Amino acid sequence: SAVISQKPSRDICQRGTSLTIQCQVDSQVTMMFWYRQQPGQSLTLIATANQGSEATYESGFVIDKFPISRPNLTFSTLTVSNMSPEDSSIYLCSVMTARTEAFFGQGTRLTVV
Amino acid sequence: AQTVTQSQPEMSVQEAETVTLSCTYDTSENNYYLFWYKQPPSRQMILVIRQEAYKQQNATENRFSVNFQKAAKSFSLKISDSQLGDTAMYFCAFEGAQKLVFGQGTRLTINP
16 A cells, blocks of 8 residues: 655645645555546546656646656655635645555645635 | 447345346457446445456355446356445446546445
């Protein structure tokens, strides 16, 4: 298994500002993922973050809005840039282990006012 | 593209009863993985059970078991002897190309 520490757990931000969410894993993993979960809905993949290369974004998500860093095999950050109220969501970090099991951080509840 | 469908937005049962959550999926792949995740109000996504498509035997984890019908592309979750702590959102997920695709979720409430 993998233990993931994600922070902050929640934040209230002003529109137009940016927030960086951190994800720390207790073991080295190749693939890390960032998801968004809008209120009452399912999880939507934002991007896949691989160490040593640029993140791969899913349709509807762009690097300028959601820049991602992956400096090593245990850490990643997601920035939500130039926020608007529509960005209010839960953001989750996830990793996939060699056994093809996905583990998740506790999530960051973001409210943009 | 893979899709995952959970046709039951909400379910409610009495404590100690058995409940089955439905999930169907669509894929052209032959080798893949299927999962059920539980998300309680704490937001933490918890892996409940995992099924490898090439295995015919249904996965079981204590009170949780699945009915995997590969030809029908069906993957239901059975919770036996339900407990109050089972109250949560349950998501079915398909793994393809090392990415997870989630269903819409089923909100399960266990009543005392």
